[in-house]
Amino acid sequence: MKVTGDQALVKKINKSIVLHTIRRHSPLSRAKVSEMTGLNKATVSNLVAELCTQELVTEVGPGESSGGRKPLMLHFNTMAGSVIGIELRVKQLTAVLCDLSGGILYESDFSLENHDFPYVLEQMKKLISGLIINAPESPYGIVGIGVGVPGMVDENGVVLFAPNLGWEMVELRVILEAQFSVPVTIDNEANAGAQGELNFGAAREVRHLLYISAGSGIGSGIIIGGELYKGARGYAGETGHMTIEAQGKPCSCGSRGCWELYASEKTYDNPDLSLPAHTTPELVRYAASGQEDALHHFSTMGEYLGIGVTNLINSFNPELIVIGGALSEAEEWLGEPLRRVVAERTLPYHKQQLEITFSKLGSRGTMIGAGFSAVMHFLGDIRVTL
Numbered sequence: 155m156k157v158t159g160d161q162a163l164v165k166k167i168n169k170s171i172v173l174h175t176i177r178r179h180s181p182l183s184r185a186k187v188s189e190m191t192g193l194n195k196a197t198v199s200n201l202v203a204e205l206c207t208q209e210l211v212t213e214v215g216p217g218e219s220s221g222g223r224k225p226l227m228l229h230f231n232t233m234a235g236s237v238i239g240i241e242l243r244v245k246q247l248t249a250v251l252c253d254l255s256g257g258i259l260y261e262s263d264f265s266l267e268n269h270d271f272p273y274v275l276e277q278m279k280k281l282i283s284g285l286i287i288n289a290p291e292s293p294y295g296i297v298g299i300g301v302g303v304p305g306m307v308d309e310n311g312v313v314l315f316a317p318n319l320g321w322e323m324v325e326l327r328v329i330l331e332a333q334f335s336v337p338v339t340i341d342n343e344a345n346a347g348a349q350g351e352l353n354f355g356a357a358r359e360v361r362h363l364l365y366i367s368a369g370s371g372i373g374s375g376i377i378i379g380g381e382l383y384k385g386a387r388g389y390a391g392e393t394g395h396m397t398i399e400a401q402g403k404p405c406s407c408g409s410r411g412c413w414e415l416y417a418s419e420k421t422y423d424n425p426d427l428s429l430p431a432h433t434t435p436e437l438v439r440y441a442a443s444g445q446e447d448a449l450h451h452f453s454t455m456g457e458y459l460g461i462g463v464t465n466l467i468n469s470f471n472p473e474l475i476v477i478g479g480a481l482s483e484a485e486e487w488l489g490e491p492l493r494r495v496v497a498e499r500t501l502p503y504h505k506q507q508l509e510i511t512f513s514k515l516g517s518r519g520t521m522i523g524a525g526f527s528a529v530m531h532f533l534g535d536i537r538v539t540l
């Protein structure tokens with residue numbers, strides 16, 4: 155196969171490689187960048203000079219010398235701009251203002267009374283406007299907005315279907331871009347959460363990750379070989395709707411016995427149970443005080459989580475499972491039954507080098523990950539497949 159590319163494209167690719175190497179590993183000397191990227195020193199110097207002019211890279215020095223003149227160290231300028239990351243949950247909107255490395259500068263949230271799109275959009279605009287006012291002075295200002303939503307999203311930022319919100323075909327990206335005049339990225343919340351863990355949380359340097367977002371429903375962000383797996387049309391990861399009870403309860407998706415009916419916050423609404431509360435933060439408080447029904451409920455949920463996780467481990471052979479979302483706050487009570495069921499049921503080969511952990515970012519993973527998508531969009535994350 156013959157591959158051609160003009161010089162401008164090659165330069166763009168090299169510049170992106172240099173920028174992302176500095177972003178991920180700074181502080182670095184020019185010599186180290188050259189060594190890590192395989193680009194010659196003159197090329198690295200030219201590209202670094204451009205990145206410094208663009209204020210995306212700064213020089214601070216001098217660093218440690220291996221003999222000879224001490225080198226200036228290159229840093230990614232995390233304050234070149236800021237991004238807004240938002241998570242749309244069933245009962246709440248949460249938002250963060252982040253620097254370009256996911257550092258939280260400001261945080262705010264709003265409780266939703268319903269899911270009518272005009273109402274949710276109005277609250278979202280208010281939250282975004284409030285964060286924009288708080289953004290620090292920077293060369294590029296607000297460079298993007300990322301939103302994580304509990305539903306299926308296509309490549310144009312259209313929310314195709316969000317059963318827990320009752321939304322279909324909502325052109326969220328177009329609407330927000332028209333309002334705020336900055337690039338907007340829309341991601342499925344579990345995919346955003348997986349990106350958050352991969353870049354800033356429990357899963358740095360992990361190649362094969364399953365991120366399970368367990369909250370008002372269950373969704374999964376699947377990372378295979380370091381890349382997010384989206385499926386043929388972008389809808390992969392709807393694991394909350396895999397059947398775990400053949401003749402189980404009917405689900406809003408049209409099937410029955412779906413995993414999320416047994417292992418998410420949906421279980422709180424079962425009238426046959428005598429639960430003392432119907433939200434995770436409240437049940438966590440009850441469990442912490444030893445309340446029997448809360449303890450029993452978390453134990454049962456943990457076992458059901460373990461059953462679904464077992465199916466996923468047997469399917470994907472991941473190195474790491476991260477449990478994120480609202481239920482990650484109940485790790486103390488879910489962790490033991492979940493791990494016990496996985497240990498009992500998973501095929502023996504998979505248990506080697508498999509770790510199950512709860513999110514390091516807690517319930518913030520999705521909005522930080524959504525903000526990260528906006529950062530990547532701004533930096534022009536170039537992927538070239540030859």
Ligand SMILES: [Zn+2]
Pocket residue numbers: 394395405406407408409410412
């Ligand atoms: Zn279902």
